[in-house]
Amino acid sequence: xxxxxxxxxxxxxxxxxxxxxxxxxxxxxxxxxxxxxxxxxxxxxxxxxxxxxxxxxxxxxxxxxxxxxxxxxxxxxxxxxxxxxxxxxxxxxxxxxxxxxxxxxxxxxxxxxxxxxxxxxxxxxxxxxxxxxxxxxxxxxxxxxxxxxxxxxxxxxxxxxxxxxxxxxxxxxxxxxxxxxxxxxxxxxxxxxxxxxxxxxxxxxxxxxxxxxxxxxxxxxxxxxxxxxxxxxxxxxxxxxxxxxxxxxxxxxxxxxxxxxxxxxxxxxxxxxxxxxxxxxxxxxxxxxxxxxxxxxxxxxxxxxxxxxxxxxxxxxxx
Amino acid sequence: xxxxxxxxxxxxxxxxxxxxxxxxxxxxxxxxxxxxxxxxxxxxxxxxxxxxxxxxxxxxxxxxxxxxxxxxxxxxxxxxxxxxxxxxxxxxxxxxxxxxxxxxxxxxxxxxxxxxxxxxxxxxxxxxxxxxxxxxxxxxxxxxxxxxxxxxxxxxxxxxxxxxxxxxxxxxxxxxxxxxxxxxxxxxxxxxxxxxxxxxxxxxxxxxxxxxxxxxxxxxxxxxxxxxxxxxxxxxxxxxxxxxxxxxxxxxxxxxxxxxxxxxxxxxxxxxxxxxxxxxxxxxxxxxxxxxxxxxxxxxxxxxxxxxxxxxxxxxxxxxxxxxxxx
Amino acid sequence: xxxxxxxxxxxxxxxxxxxxxxxxxxxxxxxxxxxxxxxxxxxxxxxxxxxxxxxxxxxxxxxxxxxxxxxxxxxxxxxxxxxxxxxxxxxxxxxxxxxxxxxxxxxxxxxxxxxxxxxxxxxxxxxxxxxxxxxxxxxxxxxxxxxxxxxxxxxxxxxxxxxxxxxxxxxxxxxxxxxxxxxxxxxxxxxxxxxxxxxxxxxxxxxxxxxxxxxxxxxxxxxxxxxxxxxxxxxxxxxxxxxxxxxxxxxxxxxxxxxxxxxxxxxxxxxxxxxxxxxxxxxx
Numbered sequence: 004x005x006x007x008x009x010x011x012x013x014x015x016x017x018x019x020x021x022x023x024x025x026x027x028x029x030x031x032x033x034x035x036x037x038x039x040x041x042x043x044x045x046x047x048x049x050x051x052x053x054x055x056x057x058x059x060x061x062x063x064x065x066x067x068x069x070x071x072x073x074x075x076x077x078x079x080x081x082x083x084x085x086x087x088x089x090x091x092x093x094x095x096x097x098x099x100x101x102x103x104x105x106x107x108x109x110x111x112x113x114x115x116x117x118x119x120x121x122x123x124x125x126x127x128x129x130x131x132x133x134x135x136x137x138x139x140x141x142x143x144x145x146x147x148x149x150x151x152x153x154x155x156x157x158x159x160x161x162x163x164x165x166x167x168x169x170x171x172x173x174x175x176x177x178x179x180x181x182x183x184x185x186x187x188x189x190x191x192x193x194x195x196x197x198x199x200x201x202x203x204x205x206x207x208x209x210x211x212x213x214x215x216x217x218x219x220x221x222x223x224x225x226x227x228x229x230x231x232x233x234x235x236x237x238x239x240x241x242x243x244x245x246x247x248x249x250x251x252x253x254x255x256x257x258x259x260x261x262x263x264x265x266x267x268x269x270x271x272x273x274x275x276x277x278x279x280x281x282x283x284x285x286x287x288x289x290x291x292x293x294x295x296x297x298x299x300x301x302x303x304x305x306x307x308x309x310x311x312x313x314x315x316x317x318x319x320x321x322x
Numbered sequence: 323x324x325x326x327x328x329x330x331x332x333x334x335x336x337x338x339x340x341x342x343x344x345x346x347x348x349x350x351x352x353x354x355x356x357x358x359x360x361x362x363x364x365x366x367x368x369x370x371x372x373x374x375x376x377x378x379x380x381x382x383x384x385x386x387x388x389x390x391x392x393x394x395x396x397x398x399x400x401x402x403x404x405x406x407x408x409x410x411x412x413x414x415x416x417x418x419x420x421x422x423x424x425x426x427x428x429x430x431x432x433x434x435x436x437x438x439x440x441x442x443x444x445x446x447x448x449x450x451x452x453x454x455x456x457x458x459x460x461x462x463x464x465x466x467x468x469x470x471x472x473x474x475x476x477x478x479x480x481x482x483x484x485x486x487x488x489x490x491x492x493x494x495x496x497x498x499x500x501x502x503x504x505x506x507x508x509x510x511x512x513x514x515x516x517x518x519x520x521x522x523x524x525x526x527x528x529x530x531x532x533x534x535x536x537x538x539x540x541x542x543x544x545x546x547x548x549x550x551x552x553x554x555x556x557x558x559x560x561x562x563x564x565x566x567x568x569x570x571x572x573x574x575x576x577x578x579x580x581x582x583x584x585x586x587x588x589x590x591x592x593x594x595x596x597x598x599x600x601x602x603x604x605x606x607x608x609x610x611x612x613x614x615x616x617x618x619x620x621x622x623x624x625x626x627x628x629x630x631x632x633x634x635x636x637x638x639x640x641x642x643x644x645x646x647x648x649x
Numbered sequence: 650x651x652x653x654x655x656x657x658x659x660x661x662x663x664x665x666x667x668x669x670x671x672x673x674x675x676x677x678x679x680x681x682x683x684x685x686x687x688x689x690x691x692x693x694x695x696x697x698x699x700x701x702x703x704x705x706x707x708x709x710x711x712x713x714x715x716x717x718x719x720x721x722x723x724x725x726x727x728x729x730x731x732x733x734x735x736x737x738x739x740x741x742x743x744x745x746x747x748x749x750x751x752x753x754x755x756x757x758x759x760x761x762x763x764x765x766x767x768x769x770x771x772x773x774x775x776x777x778x779x780x781x782x783x784x785x786x787x788x789x790x791x792x793x794x795x796x797x798x799x800x801x802x803x804x805x806x807x808x809x810x811x812x813x814x815x816x817x818x819x820x821x822x823x824x825x826x827x828x829x830x831x832x833x834x835x836x837x838x839x840x841x842x843x844x845x846x847x848x849x850x851x852x853x854x855x856x857x858x859x860x861x862x863x864x865x866x867x868x869x870x871x872x873x874x875x876x877x878x879x880x881x882x883x884x885x886x887x888x889x890x891x892x893x894x895x896x897x898x899x900x901x902x903x904x905x906x907x908x909x910x911x912x913x914x915x916x917x918x919x920x921x922x923x924x925x926x927x928x929x930x931x932x933x
Contacts, residue, residue: 141590158370218576220577220580221576244578245579268537425846
């Protein structure tokens with residue numbers, strides 16, 4: 004059974020200038036002990052998706068179709084208390100800015116002990132567990148680190164402390180939203196390796212969100228590609244990266260500067276802009292920017308699946 | 323050809339901490355380089371390596387502690403605001419945060435023509451707005467928008483338009499692709515490349531993203547803890563990094579190919595604090611090749627066109643060899 | 650996602666969509682129109698004394714009655730609103746301008762100047778308003794000018810402090826550095842880049858201050874420290890009413906009611922303005 008499965012989810016924001024459909028028919032699955040990567044550029048709806056999963060949609064947002072199942076339970080049917088109990092021990096989160104998770108005015112140790120408030124351990128035992136967790140994310144001199152304030156750590160260290168705090172709850176699933184984007188190459192790699200290792204040790208699942216294709220390719224088992232609030236392609240990492248079926252995915256991979264091994268004067272780009280989400284086209288959402296566009300693309304595209312590799316495209320490439 | 327900008331032995335030191343426990347934080351440590359017209363020079367380093375301070379120091383936004391900055395043959399470090407004004411007309415800056423560097427209550431039209439008003443350049447501002455927006459590929463109707471209505475990529479274009487408004491001779495771009503989507507990064511880099519070729523200006527690009535450097539820079543320097551550890555032509559450095567830190571950076575960047583796990587030089591993630599610099603070679607605490615001497619003596623950056631600050635520089639092909647081996 | 654939170658309609662429509670805002674707008678409009686059309690609405694001279702008509706209760710001829718000198722209270726109240734609004738607007742405008750200049754200097758100038766100005770603001774702020782008023786009146790005698798000077802002195806520190814805080818928070822912002830990197834001078838940075846961003850909270854504070862200013866004017870005139878007779882002022886009318894409150898109640902009402910209506914109107918309006926422009930401060 005999947006830890007988290009999202010079925011045909013539609014989310015709409017009502018604004019004074021009309022309804023805005025942020026997510027349309029999003030389906031994705033995070034199976035037990037797997038790392039699923041979510042790739043998408045800004046405006047693809049990933050923040051909305053995370054908020055919907057956590058039950059934290061903005062007041063003007065609503066789920067008007069589909070459901071989100073966490074360990075088989077529909078999140079929409081949970082009470083506020085049940086939701087709170089689910090966040091943390093059930094679903095933990097790590098964001099791009101680690102300071103979102105760390106309170107600048109308290110010492111690390113105090114914060115790490117506080118988040119264990121549900122546990123019946125003694126204070127000393129909680130402190131020990133905190134130190135142990137810090138060691139597991141390779142913070143040197145963990146006992147001393149507990150006595151320090153967040154600002155005394157570098158950006159990479161802060162992110163690892165935030166990861167440590169998220170994983171202390173031994174969550175069933177970790178949602179990591181661009182956790183390495185603010186880090187530079189050597190630290191990014193160190194963080195990915197760490198996440199991979201911790202995920203294996205704890206045995207949790209992970210939904211890893213990034214626009215960095217290289218990181219996704221390296222870390223994830225499965226990949227979901229989103230564009231303008233829709234899942235346009237999903238499959239295993241090897242399927243999606245080695246044999247992309249949707250034109251958008253192919254374009255994304257082509258654009259990654261890391262792909263270019265010889266110096267080029269002109270880097271590839273995807274011309275055009277995101278469509279207006281207030282008036283979505285009836286047909287394929289990517290059609291206006293697609294170089295393969297044909298007449299049929301005015302019609303809603305099918306979800307073409309072959310060997311578990313889905314592409315929402317009339318012209319999905321067969322492999 | 324004479325360089326447009328020369329930086330000689332620049333140091334920038336901040337005083338930090340409470341008055342009773344003042345500490346010196348050396349953000350830029352003995353940096354020297356030059357940039358010529360029509361050339362793009364890249365500064366690469368991780369966050370906190372002093373890149374941004376260096377950029378601000380060149381422009382005079384940050385006072386330097388020692389050293390010199392020479393722009394078109396004239397020393398400009400230590401000049402006051404009004405003495406800097408004519409110089410800043412020819413040297414423009416692009417800031418890291420594309421939206422944050424645009425005044426929130428000004429329209430795009432006002433923003434791109436601001437240099438004309440600052441320097442009292444007589445011009446048809448409406449026509450200039452049109453020209454500049456076209457140059458960076460933004461439709462004219464953007465002129466009436468406000469920064470918060472722009473996406474990161476659009477705001478970046480406005481920043482570019484503004485920095486080229488008065489045909490400067492040097493542009494300093496701090497993380498020009500930060501916060502941009504992959505597809506947009508390409509657009510911005512293409513734009514910068516194109517403008518440099520068309521306008522023949524010199525460019526300094528400051529970034530932590532090596533892929534950016536690879537495609538736009540002619541020469542580059544790698545910074546570690548505010549110091550250059552390696553400098554040279556981009557192609558040479560990418561072909562055969564000599565400093566272990568450069569090699570680690572190059573090997574670190576993940577590629578979008580699931581089966582290609584390149585041999586990676588793993589570095590311990592503990593970056594030393596600028597307030598507590600390691601003795602000897604400052605990289606020895608993280609260097610996989612460090613030997614006894616590295617902890618004791620400090621290497622200096624040596625060489626002419628290719629300079630490296632390491633007692634035991636990597637030999638050509640070390641990186642390739644480890645990668646081949648791993649396959 | 651930025652579209653999730655929409656900005657929506659213009660400020661005026663948003664003010665009018667709040668019930669409190671509508672009440673505020675109506676009350677303020679009543680007062681402002683009364684002041685503007687005072688000569689049309691009240692044909693009787695507010696200062697003409699007529700001993701025969703002393704202490705007349707409200708009637709058709711004298712809607713608010715007359716006072717101890719037989720002056721028409723309706724006319725005095727309407728003309729009094731001119732004084733109240735003039736003081737409020739002029740004093741607030743003056744405090745705003747002085748506050749902005751001092752705040753910019755404190756925020757952007759050298760540290761010693763900042764420290765000095767802050768000390769000055771705090772000293773003025775810690776001085777009780779009535780004491781300040783008494784001191785000034787002792788020096789210059791009671792007058793409209795004295796009222797305005799007191800109000801300006803009392804209000805400037807508040808505005809200056811806001812501008813200073815905003816300036817300090819923006820001093821290191823990227824867009825200010827960007828302007829400087831382009832060669833922008835000191836005054837341009839302040840005028841074009843800092844001030845337009847600092848002005849929002851200032852206007853909110855000013856709209857909240859107008860009722861306070863009106864109350865100060867009324868209070869000072871009540872105490873005989875403000876507008877000199879026979880110029881009509883609500884505070885003075887209230888005082889007249891107080892002296893004669895045993896026999897007549899309408900004089901005190903004629904003086905008190907407009908003060909209440911105006912301060913309430915401006916307070917409601919000010920609070921709505923604040924909620925609309927700065928929803929974070931909203932009291933729920």
